[in-house]
Amino acid sequence: MSxxxxxxxxxxxxxxxxxxxDARAEAERKMERDPEFAETVRRLAERMSSLDxxxxxxxxxxxxxxxxxxxxxxxxxxHNGASPPEQSAANQNSATQAPPWRKLALAASLAAAFGxxxxxxxxxxxxxxxxxxxxLQTPDNTTGAVFEAFADNSLKIIPLADFDVxxxxxxxxxxxxxxxxxxxxLGTLSSAEVTTLKGxxxxxxxxxxLYEITLEPRPGSPTGKPTGPILVKGFAKRPAx
Amino acid sequence: MSAVERSDQFCDGLMLRxxxxxxxxxxxxxxxxxxxxxxxxxxxxxxxxxxxxxVQEGFIAAWKHAPRFDPARGSARAWLTTxxxxxxxxxxxxxxxxxxxxxxxxxxGESDSSADAAFEALDEADALKHCLSQLDExxxxxxxxxxxxxxxxxxxxxxxxxxxxxxKAWIRRGVxxxxxxxx
Numbered sequence: 001m002s003x004x005x006x007x008x009x010x011x012x013x014x015x016x017x018x019x020x021x022d023a024r025a026e027a028e029r030k031m032e033r034d035p036e037f038a039e040t041v042r043r044l045a046e047r048m049s050s051l052d053x054x055x056x057x058x059x060x061x062x063x064x065x066x067x068x069x070x071x072x073x074x075x076x077x078x079h080n081g082a083s084p085p086e087q088s089a090a091n092q093n094s095a096t097q098a099p100p101w102r103k104l105a106l107a108a109s110l111a112a113a114f115g116x117x118x119x120x121x122x123x124x125x126x127x128x129x130x131x132x133x134x135x136l137q138t139p140d141n142t143t144g145a146v147f148e149a150f151a152d153n154s155l156k157i158i159p160l161a162d163f164d165v166x167x168x169x170x171x172x173x174x175x176x177x178x179x180x181x182x183x184x185x186l187g188t189l190s191s192a193e194v195t196t197l198k199g200x201x202x203x204x205x206x207x208x209x210l211y212e213i214t215l216e217p218r219p220g221s222p223t224g225k226p227t228g229p230i231l232v233k234g235f236a237k238r239p240a241x
Numbered sequence: 242m243s244a245v246e247r248s249d250q251f252c253d254g255l256m257l258r259x260x261x262x263x264x265x266x267x268x269x270x271x272x273x274x275x276x277x278x279x280x281x282x283x284x285x286x287x288x289x290x291x292x293x294x295x296v297q298e299g300f301i302a303a304w305k306h307a308p309r310f311d312p313a314r315g316s317a318r319a320w321l322t323t324x325x326x327x328x329x330x331x332x333x334x335x336x337x338x339x340x341x342x343x344x345x346x347x348x349x350g351e352s353d354s355s356a357d358a359a360f361e362a363l364d365e366a367d368a369l370k371h372c373l374s375q376l377d378e379x380x381x382x383x384x385x386x387x388x389x390x391x392x393x394x395x396x397x398x399x400x401x402x403x404x405x406x407x408x409k410a411w412i413r414r415g416v417x418x419x420x421x422x423x424x
Contacts, residue, residue: 012416016412045323059276
């Protein structure tokens with residue numbers, strides 16, 4: 001059996017709903033790492049959905065929307081990746097009336113439903129990938145921090161050195177995307193911990209863009225430009241692949 | 242632009258509004274899609290109350306996860322359908338594990354004709370109809386029973402009075418041939 005046939009058969013079992021829970025979860029993990037498989041699933045699911053469209057619409061019970069609205073009125077939306085099953089929306093919804101097995105089943109099905117989209121790219125955005133990575137060097141040429149910069153200019157900072165930050169000082173993060181604009185502040189941090197700074201309305205980070213951290217007086221540079229010593233700096237690189 | 246494409250764009254627009262916290266937009270989606278989704282779930286679950294439950298939970302899940310909806314990767318209608326189908330399959334499988342016979346048994350009665358009916362109702366111009374008709378009848382019926390009614394391999398084997406291994410082979414070769422034809 002060629003790998004092509006294997007992929008088509010596996011996608012078929014998935015889309016036809018023939019996999020048990022474990023195999024379905026495995027297929028969804030496969031979609032995350034195998035874009036070709038994910039695309040095969042998405043295409044087949046789209047084609048098969050013509051069969052769904054042949055169902056004659058059923059009557060909708062009068063109170064149903066009211067019940068949904070009652071649940072979502074207090075239900076926050078999930079803005080960060082897949083939620084753990086025990087916190088899933090419908091789980092909360094049915095917490096008062098559903099028997100325990102049903103709650104478990106529901107959690108599983110939500111995981112599965114979102115697994116498909118999330119992993120398969122059929123319906124969901126995947127976890128955001130950084131558009132560039134930055135390895136930042138200290139003045140004595142050791143690696144001091146790694147940044148992951150995302151399309152919205154949010155920035156994950158992973159310090160690798162233990163910076164000495166006096167009480168009255170703060171670390172300020174800068175990027176230079178355009179020399180005529182000069183360095184722009186991306187935010188501050190008071191200690192060397194993994195931190196994510198919020199996105200800003202700046203151009204999408206590009207390769208070779210300069211990033212640096214300077215030591216500034218609290219609560220941040222008084223001039224809006226770097227004034228203190230550079231702790232680390234580095235240039236952005238695109239992740240391979 | 243076809244009616245389905247227009248409807249897809251309409252729903253995608255609504256879902257993007259839902260993603261920004263607009264509950265009314267979800268209400269409009271519900272008004273547009275709930276009847277269709279209940280019908281799809283009911284093919285699988287047979288029971289009206291369970292089908293409605295699957296759809297109700299699906300909309301709640303759609304609300305919660307809407308920020309991750311991306312129209313570039315598939316339509317909002319397809320997204321909702323996937324959620325509801327998976328939910329229905331899970332209710333079905335859990336019911337079987339718990340031996341909730343009674344109503345579940347009824348689905349082996351007259352219901353399987355609706356798998357053939359769904360195939361017959363496909364538009365003649367739909368490549369899926371053409372490609373399904375190219376398959377041998379046992380392969381086609383196995384695929385339809387699985388997709389439309391949510392049958393397991395074992396249920397299909399019982400329904401078509403064939404050994405389990407044979408059914409698995411029919412489906413395997415069937416879905417491969419189907420995708421090759423569709424591509």
